[in-house]
Amino acid sequence: MMFTTLIFATIIFYVIRFYYKYFTRLNPLPGPLPLPIIGNLKLSTFKNADKFFGELNRKYGDICEIILSGKRIIVLSNPKDFNKMFTMSTKSPYTTRFPMKDGLPEYFPATFGVSSNKDIKSWRYNRHLFVQAVMSSTYLQEVLNWTNKCFVEKESYWNDLYMINENTPRELDLNKWIVRFTNDVTAVLTFGERAYTMMAYYEVLSKEDNKKRSSEVKLVSYNTVEKSEKFIESFKTYLGGGTFFIVVPRLLRKYVPGLKGKTQKLYANREYLYNAFSELITQRRKEIENESLEETLDRKDMLSSLIISNTERDPKRNDSNSYELSMTDEQIRFNLIDAFSGSSDTTSNFTSILIYYIAKHPEVKKKIFEEIDNIFNGDITRPVSHNDIKELKYCPAVIREVSRFHPVLPMIPRYITEPDNLAGYNWPTGTQFYFNVVGILQHPSYWDDPKEFIPERFFDDQLNKDLRNLLFGFGVRNCPGYKSSMIEMQCFLCLLFRKYDVELVDPNAPLKTVIGFLTACLELPVRIKLRK
Numbered sequence: 070m071m072f073t074t075l076i077f078a079t080i081i082f083y084v085i086r087f088y089y090k091y092f093t094r095l096n097p098l099p100g101p102l103p104l105p106i107i108g109n110l111k112l113s114t115f116k117n118a119d120k121f122f123g124e125l126n127r128k129y130g131d132i133c134e135i136i137l138s139g140k141r142i143i144v145l146s147n148p149k150d151f152n153k154m155f156t157m158s159t160k161s162p163y164t165t166r167f168p169m170k171d172g173l174p175e176y177f178p179a180t181f182g183v184s185s186n187k188d189i190k191s192w193r194y195n196r197h198l199f200v201q202a203v204m205s206s207t208y209l210q211e212v213l214n215w216t217n218k219c220f221v222e223k224e225s226y227w228n229d230l231y232m233i234n235e236n237t238p239r240e241l242d243l244n245k246w247i248v249r250f251t252n253d254v255t256a257v258l259t260f261g262e263r264a265y266t267m268m269a270y271y272e273v274l275s276k277e278d279n280k281k282r283s284s285e286v287k288l289v290s291y292n293t294v295e296k297s298e299k300f301i302e303s304f305k306t307y308l309g310g311g312t313f314f315i316v317v318p319r320l321l322r323k324y325v326p327g328l329k330g331k332t333q334k335l336y337a338n339r340e341y342l343y344n345a346f347s348e349l350i351t352q353r354r355k356e357i358e359n360e361s362l363e364e365t366l367d368r369k370d371m372l373s374s375l376i377i378s379n380t381e382r383d384p385k386r387n388d389s390n391s392y393e394l395s396m397t398d399e400q401i402r403f404n405l406i407d408a409f410s411g412s413s414d415t416t417s418n419f420t421s422i423l424i425y426y427i428a429k430h431p432e433v434k435k436k437i438f439e440e441i442d443n444i445f446n447g448d449i450t451r452p453v454s455h456n457d458i459k460e461l462k463y464c465p466a467v468i469r470e471v472s473r474f475h476p477v478l479p480m481i482p483r484y485i486t487e488p489d490n491l492a493g494y495n496w497p498t499g500t501q502f503y504f505n506v507v508g509i510l511q512h513p514s515y516w517d518d519p520k521e522f523i524p525e526r527f528f529d530d531q532l533n534k535d536l537r538n539l540l541f542g543f544g545v546r547n548c549p550g551y552k553s554s555m556i557e558m559q560c561f562l563c564l565l566f567r568k569y570d571v572e573l574v575d576p577n578a579p580l581k582t583v584i585g586f587l588t589a590c591l592e593l594p595v596r597i598k599l600r601k
């Protein structure tokens with residue numbers, strides 16, 4: 070009885086304290102009333118974050134607030150607050166994405182790599198070498214080469230599994246293939262090693278169908294496929310673990326039985342992954358050392374590029390001091406993690422969203438066919454080149470319109486490292502802001518008919534110039550991979566639509582997604598046939 074009363078009193082105390090703090094907060098802003106513990110994080114937030122953020126803007130205006138994981142977050146939906154937050158100056162207080170505190174730095178590095186690096190000096194160094202690697206013309210050529218190659222590989226599986234023809238459309242979940250396709254392209258570009266996730270999926274499907282594998286499909290050894298699947302799975306577990314470390318307090322992680330077990334599993338997985346990276350890096354270092362200095366490296370992947378950065382093999386090295394700044398294995402590891410995590414899920418989910426909207430709008434698909442047919446003249450086998458991509462005008466407009474309509478990242482976070490005045494209020498150090506991407510991309514003051522899907526609006530080069538690239542973020546911490554992913558996505562569109570017609574199985578069904586920080590597409594059931 071005593072114990073129940075104590076618990077009850079503690080809860081009452083907690084609730085009163087919570088609302089006292091809430092109603093006496095600094096600069097109170099409109100926003101949904103939060104609940105103790107969960108704040109504004111309802112289940113619906115996760116299922117429909119795009120709707121959630123769109124409604125925030127419509128209901129509460131251009132500046133409002135929410136509480137997530139116990140933290141107050143100021144949500145901004147007006148581009149006039151934009152320039153200050155997304156400045157190109159590294160001296161700005163808005164150069165950090167989120168606070169690296171609570172459980173996060175125990176699990177993710179706070180001063181390594183690019184994405185979560187809060188030490189601006191170290192971030193600048195890493196970002197410089199990262200950008201050098203992924204923006205070089207040789208790397209961008211590799212993006213095109215591997216997108217072409219992996220597409221051809223995917224087709225060999227499709228031919229065997231579905232025997233796609235002109236007359237009878239075949240049903241398949243295109244999202245499953247896009248995820249694996251992107252993983253395979255990203256892995257080889259990042260690590261210089263093939264992942265075989267498409268092949269592994271082909272194995273699963275042919276087993277399910279009791280199908281005998283075609284001799285056309287060349288399988289590498291079972292062990293290689295299994296090893297690469299394990300690596301990709303471990304990577305996903307590693308990234309997912311971040312949320313666990315943010316949400317579950319340290320004491321619970323250390324002492325509560327189920328949670329302690331989960332913590333240990335995450336650490337063990339991280340150990341496995343870090344060792345796998347070390348092996349990759351050591352092996353590649355050896356290969357590079359064995360190559361003569363005069364020879365140009367045959368691999369243009371990010372790993373090779375980071376190993377040689379600021380060494381005597383680096384064509385971009387320009388002073389003798391740079392030698393001191395070549396990367397350690399640990400630095401390389403975290404840059405590779407950032408490259409793989411930054412590119413695989415974003416590109417695959419956005420590509421699925423893109424195909425969904427194209428298939429949903431037959432008039433858009435028709436114009437895509439026309440544009441692509443004009444470039445390829447019925448040649449459905451030659452590799453797509455940079456010149457082909459340069460000729461595209463309608464396809465990039467469709468990509469922009471889809472990203473306006475259904476952005477893959479519904480908000481962009483920033484966190485201030487010193488007090489500042491923003492949107493007319495003074496904010497203390499540590500205030501967290503979300504730039505409401507959905508709100509802005511559908512804001513009636515900035516777009517005519519924002520609810521209409523009109524790719525042609527982006528033919529006007531001057532239209533909302535500042536907002537066009539919201540898909541990839543802004544300012545000093547914008548996405549360094551925007552060029553490579555634009556190439557990959559446009560190349561994919563050419564390869565797919567010059568040969569195949571894609572229709573949604575149910576054109577009226579909404580796209581199935583789940584949304585945390587990222588819009589994750591769950592499935593994309595389509596009917597696919599060869600174009601006549």
Ligand code: HEM
Nearest residue numbers: 183184411412415416419540541542543546547548550554
């Ligand atoms: C469709 C594909 C992609 C989308 C939609 C996307 C989107 C974004 C966005 C919105 C940001 C945050 C920008 C900000 O905070 O202002 C970001 C950051 C980042 N992205 Fe991407 N990205 C994509 C592909 C890639 C690729 C291919 C790579 C690597 C090659 C990459 C690596 C990164 C990294 C490392 C950061 C952190 C930058 C920093 O903190 O300095 N992304 N991305």
